[in-house]
Amino acid sequence: MTARQDITNAVEGAALGEVAAHFAGPHPIVVEGLVNRFGDHVIHENLSLTVNRGEILGVVGGSGTGKSVLMRSIIGLQIPQAGSIEVLGRSITGDGDEGDVDIRSRWGVLFQGGALFSTLTVAENVEVPLKEFYPEIEDELRHEIARYKVMLSGLPAEAASKYPSELSGGMRKRAGLARALSLDPELLFLDEPTAGLDPIGAAAFDRLTKELQETLGLTVFLITHDLDTLYEICDRVAVIAEKQVIAVGTIPELLATDHPWIQDYFNGPRGRAAQNSQERGRAVKADQAVKADQAVYSDQTGTAASADDASGTMDNPAGGEA
Amino acid sequence: MHLPPQCFYRMNPQLMREWADFTTEAVEGGGMTLSLSGPLTVSSIGIVDRRLRALDAPLARIDLSAVTEIDTVGAWTAWRLSEEHGAEIVGASDQAQRLISALRDCGVAGDIVPPRHDLVRRVPEAVGELVVGWGRGTVGVTAFLGAILVSVWYLIRNPRKMRMKAVVRQLELVGVSALGIIGLMSFLVGIVIAQQGAVQLRQFGAEIYTINLTGRLSMRELGVLMTAIMVAGRSGSAFAAQIGTMKLTEEVDAMRTIGVSPVEALIIPRVLAAVVMMPLLGFYAAAVSIIGGAFLAMFTLEIPFFTFLSRIQEVVPIHDVWVGMVKAPFFGLIIALSGCYQGMQVKANAEEVGLRTTMAVVQAIFMVIVLDAFFAVFFTNVGWG
Numbered sequence: 001m002t003a004r005q006d007i008t009n010a011v012e013g014a015a016l017g018e019v020a021a022h023f024a025g026p027h028p029i030v031v032e033g034l035v036n037r038f039g040d041h042v043i044h045e046n047l048s049l050t051v052n053r054g055e056i057l058g059v060v061g062g063s064g065t066g067k068s069v070l071m072r073s074i075i076g077l078q079i080p081q082a083g084s085i086e087v088l089g090r091s092i093t094g095d096g097d098e099g100d101v102d103i104r105s106r107w108g109v110l111f112q113g114g115a116l117f118s119t120l121t122v123a124e125n126v127e128v129p130l131k132e133f134y135p136e137i138e139d140e141l142r143h144e145i146a147r148y149k150v151m152l153s154g155l156p157a158e159a160a161s162k163y164p165s166e167l168s169g170g171m172r173k174r175a176g177l178a179r180a181l182s183l184d185p186e187l188l189f190l191d192e193p194t195a196g197l198d199p200i201g202a203a204a205f206d207r208l209t210k211e212l213q214e215t216l217g218l219t220v221f222l223i224t225h226d227l228d229t230l231y232e233i234c235d236r237v238a239v240i241a242e243k244q245v246i247a248v249g250t251i252p253e254l255l256a257t258d259h260p261w262i263q264d265y266f267n268g269p270r271g272r273a274a275q276n277s278q279e280r281g282r283a284v285k286a287d288q289a290v291k292a293d294q295a296v297y298s299d300q301t302g303t304a305a306s307a308d309d310a311s312g313t314m315d316n317p318a319g320g321e322a
Numbered sequence: 323m324h325l326p327p328q329c330f331y332r333m334n335p336q337l338m339r340e341w342a343d344f345t346t347e348a349v350e351g352g353g354m355t356l357s358l359s360g361p362l363t364v365s366s367i368g369i370v371d372r373r374l375r376a377l378d379a380p381l382a383r384i385d386l387s388a389v390t391e392i393d394t395v396g397a398w399t400a401w402r403l404s405e406e407h408g409a410e411i412v413g414a415s416d417q418a419q420r421l422i423s424a425l426r427d428c429g430v431a432g433d434i435v436p437p438r439h440d441l442v443r444r445v446p447e448a449v450g451e452l453v454v455g456w457g458r459g460t461v462g463v464t465a466f467l468g469a470i471l472v473s474v475w476y477l478i479r480n481p482r483k484m485r486m487k488a489v490v491r492q493l494e495l496v497g498v499s500a501l502g503i504i505g506l507m508s509f510l511v512g513i514v515i516a517q518q519g520a521v522q523l524r525q526f527g528a529e530i531y532t533i534n535l536t537g538r539l540s541m542r543e544l545g546v547l548m549t550a551i552m553v554a555g556r557s558g559s560a561f562a563a564q565i566g567t568m569k570l571t572e573e574v575d576a577m578r579t580i581g582v583s584p585v586e587a588l589i590i591p592r593v594l595a596a597v598v599m600m601p602l603l604g605f606y607a608a609a610v611s612i613i614g615g616a617f618l619a620m621f622t623l624e625i626p627f628f629t630f631l632s633r634i635q636e637v638v639p640i641h642d643v644w645v646g647m648v649k650a651p652f653f654g655l656i657i658a659l660s661g662c663y664q665g666m667q668v669k670a671n672a673e674e675v676g677l678r679t680t681m682a683v684v685q686a687i688f689m690v691i692v693l694d695a696f697f698a699v700f701f702t703n704v705g706w707g
Binding site for chain 1: 367436437
């Protein structure tokens with residue numbers, strides 16, 4: 001077995017030592033007492049937040065409340081003035097005793113504009129983290145990984161060889177997602193993934209996020225302004241206001257609180273529309289199931305179904321077909 | 323004594339990583355069973371992947387039951403093998419099955435980079451592109467000059483439209499803030515000319531002509547030429563990078579839609595600033611380099627400082643000053659035009675900003691030197707030798 005030994009030696013020679021083990025704890029992100037200040041301007045004051053494993057946590061807040069700053073603090077781009085941040089069981093804010101194991105191979109980040117490297121093709125963008133963390137992987141496998149990651153992110157196969165400047169905004173986001181998923185991370189950070197997408201594209205991106213989260217078992221930290229995203233895919237929502245996380249919970253739980261900002265946010269015209277569209281979506285699904293059942297047993301389905309439709313649209317101020 | 327490999331890994335923490343492994347076993351009726359074991363993830367697949375690619379025997383079955391952990395890379399490897407060999411996958415966990423079914427539609431076709439043609443085709447293609455590029459460049463420069471002339475004519479008729487604020491700002495950036503570095507550079511150049519001149523002229527006992535050398539060379543050639551090179555490096559590059567970045571961020575397009583002409587708002591102030599500032603900076607540089615020469619003469623030739631300066635008045639003909647001052651605005655024009663033109667050509671990506679900036683500086687310096695040679699011949703022929 002000398003060939004085998006050769007391969008083993010070659011691979012181990014090229015490899016970068018130890019890698020971070022799969023995180024088994026219940027809370028991949030724990031933020032405590034975070035303080036962020038820019039000069040006199042206080043962004044976060046004693047902010048605390050805990051993310052559960054396997055959930056999609058939506059983070060909302062008015063413009064300028066520091067959602068992106070919170071994300072940048074968690075991923076180590078912004079050094080906070082005080083507080084502790086633990087990601088996948090390792091301290092981000094500590095003095096880096098555990099620096100030998102690079103936690104950055106266990107997360108993926110999608111920036112708002114995609115932040116693709118403009119001189120590389122989409123597939124090469126996906127390969128960058130692979131080359132960086134796993135240089136022992138051979139070109140052939142790395143190209144294959146890049147190709148299927150591109151497809152997995154919902155891009156056509158031709159997009160792999162395109163440069164970011166040749167892509168539309170929505171495709172660039174998907175390409176950014178492909179790069180974020182490059183290392184099969186456990187933790188995915190999305191900064192306003194549906195901002196600037198058309199409603200159909202945004203809904204498709206939401207579905208993709210949910211599908212990938214379920215398939216790959218991801219924990220997702222999602223900053224968004226998009227109420228549809230919150231209703232459709234988020235398990236819990238964290239609200240940032242007054243320099244802190246003022247509430248975390250499911251949307252019904254948040255609606256039960258009487259904080260004025262939360263009430264304005266979810267009960268404003270847009271909040272209502274999103275809520276209704278979600279209910280309508282459920283009603284349509286239930287309706288279709290009923291229709292399918294009835295079609296087998298009865299031929300009077302037509303009238304019954306149209307009556308259902310009418311009742312379904314009654315409480316729908318946004319209008320449109322059910 | 324033969325130790326299992328694990329013992330060695332323990333000692334070297336650098337290598338402590340659990341790799342995936344596999345065994346093969348022949349089954350009845352041809353083919354083999356491949357049993358993968360250990361974690362099958364992106365971090366542990368390196369060895370197994372290379373060994374599996376070297377495997378030539380046909381597989382009938384891929385057993386995943388000993389796999390402790392799997393991610394998309396592991397699932398992909400298993401699925402690729404099963405497709406290649408027509409093997410069936412057995413013993414897959416729920417997670418593995420889910421991943422494999424998700425990857426099933428993500429076929430392997432497609433390029434990583436845009437297809438590259440072979441040499442026979444690429445070379446003529448590159449040559450053709452270059453030639454067409456030159457043609458287009460010529461047309462582009464002509465159109466650019468035309469646009470500027472139209473704007474200038476428009477601004478002459480409507481002087482109120484002139485963006486004085488932008489012009490003053492550019493005058494400051496191109497001229498005032500360059501005084502320090504150009505002064506220092508010229509002072510040193512003056513010292514070098516005087517020193518080298520003195521060494522050579524001493525052989526004829528003609529050290530006194532160091533004054534002529536320093537004065538005439540500074541006024542006629544070096545003051546303006548060195549200033550042009552410095553301005554090209556400082557301001558020409560800044561023009562290209564600024565305008566190029568504004569092109570990338572669509573600021574230039576935004577201007578057009580608002581009805582602001584980018585030529586009037588961006589290019590005219592810069593061109594004007596360079597044209598106005600170059601003669602001033604050139605004269606300043608020449609003066610400082612004469613002072614540099616005077617300093618050196620004071621210390622090494624024992625010519626008193628003010629004697630040197632008053633001799634300069636006698637030995638430097640006034641047409642030498644004019645030669646320098648006539649050239650300077652043309653140099654400024656070339657520097658500003660090439661900076662702005664290259665900036666406006668930026669498209670696509672950040673790399674191009676860098677390329678265009680380099681091109682702007684190289685072109686500007688080259689053109690300045692070519693023009694300087696023309697001027698040298700021209701002025702000698704008109705009797706300003």
